[in-house]
Amino acid sequence: MSTPELTADVAIIGGGLMGCSAAFFLAQRGLSVILLETDKVGRQASGTNFGNVRRQGRPITQLPLANRASRIWRQANELLGSDVEYLQNGHIRVCFRDRPENVGKMEEYAVQAREEGLDLELLSGNMLRERFPWLGTDVLAGSHSAMDGHANPRLAAPAFARAAMKLGARVIEDTKIVHAAKIGEDFVLEAEDGRRFRAPTLLVTAGAWAGKIVSQFGETVKLTPRAPTMSVTEPVPYSILPAVGVMTPDEVETVYFRQVARGNIVLGGSTRAPSYPDEYRSYVMPQNTMTQFQHLRRLAPALAKLQVIRVWSGIEGYTDDALPVMGPSGTVPGLFYAFGFSGSGFQIGPGVGETMAELIATGHTDIPIGQYSIGRFG
Amino acid sequence: MTGRFRRLDETDRALVRLTVDGSEITALEGDTLMVAMLNSGLALRNAEFGPERRAGFCLMGACQDCWVRDTDGNALRACSTPVENGLAITTQPLTADWSVAP
């Protein structure tokens, strides 16, 4: 009995923002692509995150990748032919009054970031409140990145997938790959229902689910599935342009917010919950919603009177060092990885896609990704 | 009579005075804020995403159509908030820092 088999130059497992943007840029380079997604594209970490298109605060060594992504975000609507609601309205990173040691770290970061082409303006609490009167007195100081912004995560990955399809990529949803192996020169992938896919190059962008696939190629990486705590308010007059977040070593205080043009304010951060990739479920824990509100009131006291109308979460995969796995496999030629973005993948997503496409198509990229090698966990 | 609602019974109640956008209206003790406002006006607020005025919908706290604010900026669901003497309501959108317009 012969099973029908689809073939392409590149197969991608995982239809998040990384996989969808990689599919787009690979198709743009003229390669044939099959993108395989267990559920629907962009539904988990890529679709449920905060939507921060933020470079500041990332590791300095990641800024070249973030800068590349920034250029793509700026032209995303034209590139994709659909609106992903990117607003380049800036990003403010603040520290609270009870953590004065962070001001020095912020200054040090700004100096290093400038060398990588990211201009940050440091402002005292009072200067910040003059420009952004909704910031609370608990805010000690902050760093303003004028060229950062935010976008709509619900729309971004599906928009990349549709644009990839227009270029000929085949995006196949509701297809769970249960077996992956390299047989001869090709990777052969088998779906739960027996359908098979074949390609000489395989890119794994399966987020929190990547571990199982990677292990079939003899490599191990530990991914902890977590669930962000997200909320959104009723619509109020549109007035906060930048996205705002707190710099702190304490996860419970890491809150952030942004306002979309329709007026709703998206709230994120504070403690993350566990999530359950095998069941495809994640839950917002009410106690985390409450700590989120508590620290948001310190950040912007005026938020207290607004009504929250909905909360949500999704499934994110965290590595032990919170840095992604990105680059070629350490064991199998033709196999590439881009996963484990540890709750910080949205901004760099399109840059990751373009970089992986470049690496696959040309065998080389100037973007420094050596530190993301899977070998570091070996 | 300029209101949207019509009182059919239970009109023998004490008067309550409140203000809506600075103008005094009278209501009856036991009225919800929604009944008070719609016995002296046609709507509660402007729709955010359309040209129309809104006047509530479900009256049982489910549809969330009837939120208004007091002059301190607190959100009140008009269908389930009883009137009180001296209540001051604004139907205007919040200002840019989400406080109540003067």
Add this chain to the structure above:
Amino acid sequence: MSERVVIIGAGPAGVRAAEAVVRAGIRPVVIDEGSRSGGQIYRRQPEGFKRSYETLYGSEADRARAVHETFDALLPQIDYRPETLVWNVAEGRVWAARAGETEAIPYDRLIVCSGATDRLAPVPGWQLAGCYSLGGSQVALKAQACSIGGAVVFMGTGPLLYYVASQYVKAGANVVAVLDTSPFAGRVRALPKLAEQPDLLWQGVTLTFGLIRAGVTVLSGITPVEISGDPQSGISGVTVRTASGDVRQFDCDAVAMGWHLRPETQIADLARASFAFDPRTRQWLPEIDGDGRSSAPGLYLAGDGAKILGARSAEVTGELAALAALGDMGHAVDKDRRCYLMAQRARYVRFAEGLAEAFPWPHQFVADTADSTIVCRCEGVTAGTLRASVSEAFATETNRAKAFSRVGMGRCQGRYCGNASAEIVSALRGEAVERAGRLRGQAPVKPIPVGTARTDA
């Protein structure tokens, strides 16, 4: 063994559940959003109002009085939390909020009697001021002695349509017309099942004749065309196509609309109960056994919040759910009482089946609505935008369509657009409506301010 019982809702189901739990010697927590017990159908008027039970509840006056008196007598033996919203459930605790404060209340058994709201079909113009849900129009009269307008049209289907219109006439309101989308023939066909509750069937017949005698236009088998009006001043009329195909226009300043009811299932959903599609009503309902046990451990569902069987049945299913919870905790349960209640419930189920046949949800009308019709009142999203999420962005079911179009993303969390969204999405895809799924419940059950603070941590 720990015996912490929490009951959500103080309508007929919650009151009878509380009564049974108290009888077993347990002091339950009873949480209710209302300022006074009674729920929606037996909603009490504010203190100081003087109308009689007969005026307020008509043929159900004795039942309403009994439910109210039972609850009042229970007050010393329960931990009653009025004006309190359960906004989330997680890890064996309900999160209750009141006046900007919240606490997590642990439970061993949770009995959810969350009631129902009107099921709405989008009609062009329904976003205009002066359009109310049918249940809302009844609340205006019952709880506030007001009519929703000076000239009122009732449109939709179901027994409540005739009941509320009659109450309006009796109270002296100006009722212009009662416009029912269900054809008369369907009611005749459903007669054998409706005869399970002969007094309710007879009430339905007499109400209709009473309306006609009062000069109200009563039409069956109509198709709504438009609610017309002005964005500033609101509704000025309703246009429908009659069963014979004529177009009729009615001048009015208010419309009360409802197509029977839909259960409030958010709490069951957050407590992780499983759901199943009910083809008779074309809705998803939490799965329960005959006693009210859900698939989630320790979670029991009763009243119209589980399945629309009416207020009379809610008293039965509330007690049944409490007996199930008590039995599961090891209490002795009166088997005869349980059998009696189960038999009662079976009759209400058959009656409800008759109602669903007599007053069907007009799914084709909903699926066919024009692209320009607002489907989501909260966000002002049209059917055209919803359809584009399917045809251009490849949404295959309602949650995906919500993510792309925002239908169901607003303040009401899909309560008033969810049913319609499923019909529109599935019709466009040429699939059965159950394939469009259901909008998953998301906390908070109703909005809570960012100012909400915990009092227990």
